[in-house]
Amino acid sequence: MTFDLDEDTANAQNIVKNLSKEFLPDMIKRFPGIAYDLEGQAKRSKESMESLIKGIVVASMIIFLLLASQFHSYNQPLIIMTAIPFGLIGAILGHFVMGLDITMISIFGIVALPRF
Template sequence: LPPGVRGTIGGATDAFREGLRGAAWSLLLSLLLVFLILAAQFESLRQPFIILFTVPLATIGVTLTLALTGQSVNLMSLTGLVVLVGIVVNDAIIKVDFINRRRAEGMPLLEAIEAAGRDRLRPILMTTVTTVLGLLPLALGLGAGAALQQPLAITIIGGLTSATLLTLIVVPVLYVLVAGSERRTL
């Protein structure tokens, strides 16, 4: 630009950046609130980390699904990510709570983990399948206004699917690691 002339980005681009910033803050705030609620529920500062570890597992599926469907990261997909935080931690909460209850009843750690895997598998899979099937018409772009909300549905479907599958394996492993470190510190 010639001397004395300046340019600023505004309008739609400025609104988009502000929306992205707001979505990022919403995501961080939702993670913090979920952590605080879980810490109070489990009366532990370590077990909430096991549960919150499902969020990065979900982002693997989100990234792959958005790339495979040709969708971009936009405000709707980021909104889907915020919604996804609340949904994916549910599976891990179910498993960790079940393990904790069995251990409180006197069951050994590995048996409690095995029982959680066996007895909670069906409810976890049913929740995931019903959510995915419910969002499928929106993800396929069917219906009025679906094109606008399609990235949201694709984000939730991809993230929930990967988080569910990976959570079934990763949460028990993390639980063993955390339980082992708790035993060593006592």
């Protein structure tokens, strides 16, 4: 089965979480031979997050190496890079204060934040 979701009325992440934790396990207990697979937005979001995490690690290492080559030191780039978590905390708090959901676009911005 496939479904189209009205984003103004419901949140896809909440629906998938509710299905995964409550409805689908009960359905499998009642009908042991049944199988399911979550596709679409949930699958693409998971793949994007995995890719972003790998990208963050690689980009951070490259930034560290570039800073280390410029400063001829390993300590100074570490000191400079300690500012990155403060930007992350600020972005998350900003979303919380403004009452906004953290979306994939927000996460892309957070990943790009320390690079500029």
